[in-house]
Amino acid sequence: MLILSRKENESISIGEDIEITVIQTNKTYTKIGIKAPKSSIILRKELVDEIKDDNLHSIVSDDVKLDDLSKKLKQ
Structure with a gap:
């Protein structure tokens, strides 16, 4: 730096x-x-971090939903 x-x-x-x-x-x-x-594109660092966190949280939530769906389809 x-x-x-x-x-x-x-x-x-x-x-x-x-x-x-x-x-x-x-x-x-x-x-x-x-x-x-x-x-x-000029953004405040805290805004970039917040967007990244929201995106990661969304991916984790979607993975859980996909796992549940996969289990139900296998039954």
């Missing part, structure tokens, strides 16, 4: 078309601005 220090109004570039700028900082949070092509 690359760790950089930036002050307000300073930026970093990722590739040729993504720029991240520190907009505001205080003791509890940092606001950032992201300039990126509209085709880029």
Whole structure:
């Protein structure tokens, strides 16, 4: 992991078309601005984790239902 220090109004570039700028900082949070092509998908990490967890839970639930169905078909 690359760790950089930036002050307000300073930026970093990722590739040729993504720029991240520190907009505001205080003791509890940092606001950032992201300039990126509209085709880029930008999501908060906690949202990505929540979607992954929901998908995994759905798969496990579906597997249980399929096991029950399989048992009933074998009878």
